Amino acid sequence: MPFTQPQASIFADYEILVNGSSLPGSAQLHITGVTVDEQVNLPTMFALTFGSLDVQEGEVLWLDNSLFSIGNTVEVKLGYRENLATLIIGEITAIEPEFTIDRLPKVMIRGYDRSHRLHRGRHTQTFVQLKDSDIAGQIAQQVGLSSQVEDSGVVHDYILQANQTHMEFLQERAGKINYEVMVEDRNLVFRPTANQDSEIITLTFSDDLLQFYPCMSSASQVNxxxxxxxxxxxxxxxxxxxxxxxxxxxxxxxxxxxxxxxxxxxxxxxxxxxxxxxxxxxxxxxxxxxxxxxxLELITGEGICRGRTDLRAGKVVQIEGVGRRFSGQYYVTSVLHRYRDSQYQTKFTVRRNAE
Known part of the structure; x- marks a missing residue:
């Protein structure tokens, strides 16, 4: 979705669905902030902030409502008016109220995509004559997820998962072969680091790219x-x-x-x-x-742009208008989508392996 007019941010909007149903209008009136934090190899988090909640007959509005119960499914959409896109389908894992004597209560509803389930409990098991991609598929099956894995090629005689969470173990295996692990809705993804993909969007400084802070460093480079x-x-x-x-x-x-x-x-x-x-x-x-x-640590950077739902962790972005040395393709390692006060901005971090 290109941005040709700076005032596009005026029309930022969101939609929240809980267990498949839109959030009641009376609840939406109290939302003061929506955040989706996405990082490669970490669970994607959402946070919904509700402010100025009334206290009636000992109950705090929405805080005590079963709509926001641990385990409920939440879908967060962000974007602009009629052009909203789903950023996360996750589950509520925390309810965080705030009580102070000088103002009405507020509450944050926090949750993660289903990869948080891979962090629950520690497991010990062995895998014999299997590829890492085969192991990822087996673990997905164990936790009730479908899988989208790319063949990792090498068959291992013996691999031990030693008192580790499933995510710790998969990240350890992925790190050894330059793979990444993520969960998209109910699908476990295990694939090579995607910095070789073509760029998905272009961000141009002074247009939709508002701030960019790159750093080129030889500190970690070896031949x-x-x-x-x-x-x-x-x-x-x-x-x-x-x-x-x-x-x-x-x-x-x-x-x-x-x-x-x-x-x-x-x-x-x-x-x-x-x-x-x-x-x-x-x-x-x-x-x-x-x-x-x-x-891939040669150039690292962080930036802020107008809200872009198509800017996602694990993708490649083209950055322009920042000089010959720093313009080009970058691999996106994290994205923070934030809606507040009817404004939508996206903060991101990136990496690049060449000048």
Missing amino acids: EVKVQGWNPKEKQAIIGRATTGDEGSKMGGEISGAALSQNAFGTAVKTLSDRPIITLAEAEQFAQARFRQLN
Whole structure:
């Protein structure tokens, strides 16, 4: 949804559905703020703030209403007048009232998408002769979610989930292969970090991009990652490597973080030997994953734009109007959608792996 007029924010609007039904108009009158906070590899959170609540016969309006009970399903839509989009379908997990002597009570209703269920309880189980993508599919089935997984390629002899929440375990596995974990409604997504995708929207400074604070740093850049392991059957050392050229897409840039730092400061190697690696395929996959993760830290940034429901974590955005060095594609790592006082703004953080 392009923004050609600055006054578009005047027409910002929202819709809240609880258990599939629209919020009563009398409840909407008391809403003072709507927030949706989305981050890669973390549960997406929503928060609804209700202010100036009346106290009648010992009950606080809406605070004591069964409409806002723990576990109820909430759908949050934001946007502009007739063009609203769903940002989250989640579940209420917290009710936070605020009582002060000098004003009427207010309450915040907070909840998360269904990935919060993956944080409940700790589990110990083993997986034999399976890929990480197979394991993600199995865990989704265990918690009653459907799954959308992309083949991770390498079969592991033995993997242990050792007294971990499902999300801790999946994030650990995802981190080793440069994957990301998220839940979209009732669907568990396990896929490669999507910084190689084409951009979905363009943000232009002084148009819909209001503030942008990028930082280019060579601090974490290396031109080689080396992973060392040991094969107990063959009694042989295993070494997997990833070097300049293995960074994948340069996101429209000309020179990667690895090459940029090598040209400026010479060779730098990061060696990893603290994880159980028993096959060459595992070592090479882990080396490439860590190399790409480090490259993606070359440029980091945060910004604020006019409210955009199509700006989502895990997507790629094109940023323009900020000079040759910092204009280009960025991978979005977090997005905060905020509606307050009839105004809608989106705050975001991004990363890029090349100049």
